[in-house]
Each structure stands twice: as C-alpha cells, then as structure tokens.
Amino acid sequence: MTSNNRALLSGDEAIALAAFDAGVSLGSGYPGTPSTEILEAFGALGGRAQWAPNEKVALEVALGAAYGGAAALATMKHVGVNVAADPLFTAAYTGVSGPLVLVSADDPGMASSQNEQDNRRYAVAAGVPMLEPSDSQEAYDLFLEAMEISRRWQVPVMLRVTTRICHSKTLVQRRDNVPRPPAPSFVRDIRGRVMIPAYARPAHRRLRAKLAEIEKWNESASLNTIVNESHGSQSKIENRKSKIPLGIITSGISYMHAREAAPDAAILKLAMTYPLPMHRIREFVRSVERCIVIEEGDPYLVDAIRAAGLNVEGKAEMYRFGELNVERVRRILANDISIEPPPPRGKPPQLCQGCPYRTVFEVLRKLDCIVAGDIGCYTLGVLPPFEAMDTCVCMGASLGVGLGLRHVLPEDQARRVVSVIGDSTFVHSGISGLVEMVYNPPKTGHIVLILDNGTTAMTGQQEHPGTGRTLLHEPTNRLRIEELARAMGVKQVHVVDPPADPEGFEELMKQRLASNELAVIVARKTCLLAAGKIREYEKAAAAKSAAVCDACAGAQAE
DSSP: OOTTSEEEEEHHHHHHHHHHHTTOSEEEEOOOTTTTHHHHHHHHHTOOEEEOSSHHHHHHHHHHHHHTTOOEEEEEEHHHHHHHHHHHHHHHHHOOSSOEEEEEEEOTTOSSOSOOOOTHHHHHHHTOOEEOOSSHHHHHHHHHHHHHHHHHHTOOEEEEEEHHHHHOEEEEEOOSSOOOOOOOOOOOOHHHHOOOHHHHHHHHHHHHHHHHHHHHHHHHOTTSEEEOGGGOOHHHHHTOSSOEEEEEEEETHHHHHHHHHOTTSEEEEESEEESOOHHHHHHHHHTEEEEEEEOSSSOHHHHHHHHTTOOOBOOOGGGGSSOOOHHHHHHHHTTOOSOOOOOOOOOOOOOOTTOTHHHHHHHHHHTTOEEEOOSSGGGGGGSTTTOOOOBOOSTTHHHHHHHHHHHHSOHHHHTTEEEEEEHHHIIIIIHHHHHHHHHSOOTTOEEEEEEEOSSBTTTTSBOOTTTTBOTTSOBOOOOOHHHHHHHTTOSEEEEEOTTTOHHHHHHHHHHHHHSSSEEEEEEEOOOHHHHHHHHHHHHHHHHHHHHHHHHHHHHHHO
16 A cells, blocks of 8 residues: 555455455455455455355355354355355355455456356345445445444345456555454354254344344445535435436446446435335435436346336346446437447457367367366367367356266267366366266266366466465465375276377377276366466475474474
C-alpha cells in the first residue's frame, strides 16, 4: 500500500486485503479463473491460504474453522459452487460461530468457463445473504460488511463478484483499525451443528427467521444507495413531488455501465441483492416514470421485483448472453433489438508449442480414439489440428462419461473410448470416477489417461496435492497418482513420457485398447511454462532443508 493507505488494486487483490485486515484465520479454495488471485494475494500478505483438492473440501475446511470461532474465507469460481453446494446448503442451517464468507467469482461471457451460470440463484436457493461489489473499493468494503453480517447473524455470507470486477483495477482506500475477531475457541452445540432431521427442522426455521431480520435491516442499510448528481442527493430524490423520467435498478459491474450510459437517470444501486430491500425498491419505482433493471446474466433482479407486483422493464433475451458494456446498456435503454455487430475476431487459443500434450493428442487422433475429455489446458485438444476430444462436461466427468460410453457402445466402438484428464483435475474430482471404474468395470476394460504436467496450468500454474508443494510453493506431502491407482486395484498402471518416446507411447495405447483390462496411464512431463519456476522452488526447498540440517548438526556438536 502507499503511504496514505491508497493503492490501485484488482477486485481479487482488494478482497484479499480486506480478508487480511479483518483477521481471517484461514482461507481455503480451489484455483479457478477469475477467483484464483484472491488466495494468492492473501497468502502473499501473510495470511494463511491453502489450496484444497476441490471446492467442496475448501468450503468444509473453512466451515470447520468458522465452527471453531475463527474468521474464515472460501474462494471459488462459479462452477466451483456446484461442487461446494452440498455443504453450503446445510451450513446455512447450522450457522457459524465465527464469520464465514464464500466468494463466488462468476464468469459472464465465459472468458474461461464451460457455462455462464448466474450464482445469484444459489444465494436464494441456499438461503444465504449475498453482496455484490461494483469496483475494487466496494470489493474491499463489502467483504468487511459480509464479515460483520456473518458475525452478527451467525450465517455464511456470499460475496458474488464477476470477471470484470476480479481483474479490473481501481483505487482502494484501506480502512484503519478494522475490528479483529476474538481468538478461536470451540463451543459445543450438538443441536445446532449435527443436522439429523430432528435438529434440522428447527434449524431451517431459525434460518428463515434470520433472513427475515436481515431483510428488514437491509431496508435501511447504507449499503444500497440512490445515485445521480444531476437529480441531487438521495433524500431529495425520494422526496421529490414530480417523478424523475428514468430510473435504473442495478448492481455489481452493471452499475458502472449504467452510470456512463445514462448520466441523467436516477440509479438505485443494490449492494445486498439477497435478501432484497423490496420496500425501498418499491419506493424508488414509484419515484420514476420509467424504471428499467440493468443486470448481467439471468433476469434475477427483474424476476424478483416483478414477483412483488412492481412494473419494471428488463432487458431483451438477446442481452442475457455475454458481458454487458456501456454500448449494450445504451441499446437496452433504447429497446434496440437489432443484430449486434460481431466482436472483433481474436486469435484462437491453442496448445503451446512444445507442449507435451501435443504428442498425446496426435496419437489419440491417429488411433481414432473416442475421447471423453475434461477441464484444463488439454481441452484445447478439441481444436485443429488435433480435434481429438469428443466430450467435455465438467471437472472429473471424463471418467464417468467414458465409462458410460464403454458400457453401451458396440464392442468395436467401445474399445476406442479413452478418458483423458489432467493431474489437478484428477485430484479435484477424478478419484471417485476411478473408484467407479474399479467397482463397475466395462467388459472391454477401460483406459484412463492422466496428463500430469506437474501444475494447475490453465489457471496460472498453481500447486495441487500431486505437486508436493503448498500454495506458497513450500514442500509438503505429495499424492502419487500411480500409487493411488494401484492401491485401488488397477493392475495395469503405466508412467510414461510421450514426447521422449512417441512410438513407445503409441504402442502402449494400442496394447491397452486391445485389452479387456482396466488401465491407468500417467503421461508425465512438466509444463514448459512452469518448469523453470518448479526448479527454483525445488532449489529453494533443498537450500532450506540443508540449512536446517546444518543448524541441527551445529546444535548437536555443542
């Protein structure tokens, strides 16, 4: 930070700073764009940050910390909340002793995702309060507000951000003397924490009572503001006798676009978007002649407001897809549903030159394999010149989808099916698929091809349990994929380096495809982009270990 506590920060960095200032004891998550940098920045500040095997585990670890009275943070991208949904829904019932914030980083426009889901729906479904910042300053401020709301009502709180908020930089004024949480301490609460039906039924009632209190509080909270200099202050707008021609209800990054697109409009900017301050919204709608809701993604706000009987406009269906920007908001305001100009063409993504995956996909294409694919760099194997991937659904789906194909296809086709998954993705959610393979083996056998490049490459070369290094690249215990496969009962386990021996790899694939046995092939070759850094980490670890040994030897000599 600068001397006057102001700095230019991305939304991710601002959230990390707020977590550090709020005394968060533990941050856990799984790397996924656009959320990844939150925990990296939190760890760099000195906070305790950890990569979990997947988002479900990350939320459960954070929840355990919060049960112990600590302030906790869980971070993930939007599809990660799908994985974490099981503990999230029940955590709303149990509540928390220490404040717990779940950051959901949504990706409108799918800059790096397989879908455009709008996670505002999760807040409603799970029954957790939700805040949405519109810039980095609000990302900082609303994280602190989320911590306070969680502390006050003892409920998890969702902070929903989007790609544009996460990666754009704006000035952030850091607060002085942010209240610190008390020291963690466990207090037994069996009825409140053990969700058997007899305890869960009253817990659900308690949750709904909390949400009713939070909704009432949100009606007068300073989080939601009416903004527009041309019409004067908030109080003047609400007390006007004549109606303002145009009013806009919005939240998050859409507020920034609306502000520029319609400088003369009155804008109700919602920071807490669940539960909604419906009385305040009703008063705003009454104060304007025309009211339109500007929001990215699903018509979440407009549906809720219309359900309350208020006459507001929403955007045309064509604007549901992709990110909004100033020009698109102007078109929405003008009811312009003409065909939008196509975006400028960019360079198609491709596997890096020299990537070890290239050899693998060349062989898969040559052997005419039916490839059940997964999420990671290797997903680019679907593009020319390889076009060697036939399905890609979600993290870990390659195993289940591949097995399903093996079970039902005619034998000549079934023998061509291969499940392809990366090392980090395998640890994330492929292990249970391997259990399924062993438990319900297809009659033709199956091949799981694990592309192990020693890093979580697609999101920026983060660590995972298979690298043997922590989030901050310190040595830790390492999960060895091949040993795990053998322990599960897979007899045909091979570790190969395809670029070093392409012919040998091709021959191995032919043998396994012709066999009725289950096989796991670990294609291990370090990512070229990560190799230099990995050598530095290993060198630093070796030097640190040598220094400890020298110190021990000196102490023994004395």
